Amino acid sequence: MPRHDVVIVGGGIVGSAVAYFLKTLAPAIDVAVVEPDRTYEFASTPRASGGARRQFSCPENIEMSNFSIPFIETADETLAVDGERAHVEWRRGGYLFIVGPEHLGILRDNAEEQRSHGVRAEFLDRDGLNARFPSMNLDGIAGGVHTPDDGWCDPTGLLQGFRRKARSLGAVYVEDRVVAIDHDGTAVRGVRLASGDAIAADHVVNAAGAWAKEIATMVGMPLPIEPLRRFEHYFETPNAIEPLPYVKDMARLAFRPEGRGYSGGLVDGDEPRGFNFDVDHDYFERVVWPALALRFPAFEACRCKRTWSGLYEQSELDGNPIIGNWADRLPNFHVVGGFSGHGMMHAPAAGRAIAELIVHGRFTTIDLARLGYRRVVENAPYPERGIV
């Protein structure tokens, strides 16, 4: 039976980031990534919108962004292989959160927290918003926070960059599916594959995204991560609008410029959980368009050109990721998932964190203990405050 120091289950952006950081932190470490689909047809990563922001309330999330965004910004060079650059297409377009009077206090507090972590977060009152974004209808809006150093990138470019670089450093991608995990009650011993093969391992990392709960179930670990369908739309308008950042509001409307148009959507948190990829072609007209046209009248004439679906790996406990090992039961079984819409932007920091846990036995850069599995065991949610 082949043996590896670490087997990573799932080779999406998170699993591939773990592989890359393991090989960077400890070049001699022997890493296999099990990924059944090299086209990533149903994986969340290629369906993502690509946004990366520092506007969070939890210090851990702000710190993860503070590492991940500069990493993404320079990933074309960092992830180059034999002189061939990656194609991450970072655009520093900024983020803008806008809120009504009832959420102004939270928004200000969050911005203060972000600034205490070195983030450029500028508060804009109604006059400030009007001066900067004259196309915006300010009815019901009390203020906003603009973080000009945030932006967006091509999620597929970042995933392929991590994958190619990890492989060039010696990580092996095994095209197969994990169907069982061997364990003896105190430790995991390896994985069994759909092909009938097996791989022995000193550590197993569950990076299976929306499928993470299935993998955890294989070792009897309760994991509150569920697939949540979400639509993304590409739309255009004939009307001129000033250059916009990635805009988010309290209705969970979120969109950004893309080519000649815009890409965005509006998350329905009440969507039934499950592996549903059906596209509701009326959703834009029914839900997104009214929210867009209300906030920016220039979108009254907009046309939706394409809608696609994808899955959030939703952390049902509190909307924050679960990053760490199962310390009480199977300490060499690690989870890195439940990013609930932020897995692309936080993949670099989360990948590095898991690599640190495996190589050093503890977090050595950002302390992510509060995002660990213990809070699931203790049923102690640690949610974000404000817009998610």
Ligand SMILES: Cc1cc2nc3c(=O)[nH]c(=O)nc-3n(C[C@H](O)[C@H](O)[C@H](O)COP(=O)(O)OP(=O)(O)OC[C@H]3O[C@@H](n4cnc5c(N)ncnc54)[C@H](O)[C@@H]3O)c2cc1C
């Ligand atoms: C519409 C939409 C918009 C989004 N926008 C953003 C955004 O703007 N910014 C942001 O940061 N995030 C965004 N996200 C979230 C982001 O896409 C995810 O958080 C991120 O891609 C998760 O990466 P992952 O590697 O964990 O999962 P995935 O990319 O889904 O990878 C998981 C992999 O596990 C594999 N797998 C499954 N079962 C098994 C098994 N049994 N054995 C082996 N492998 C297995 C799958 O084949 C898959 O390739 C968005 C998501 C959606 C759907």
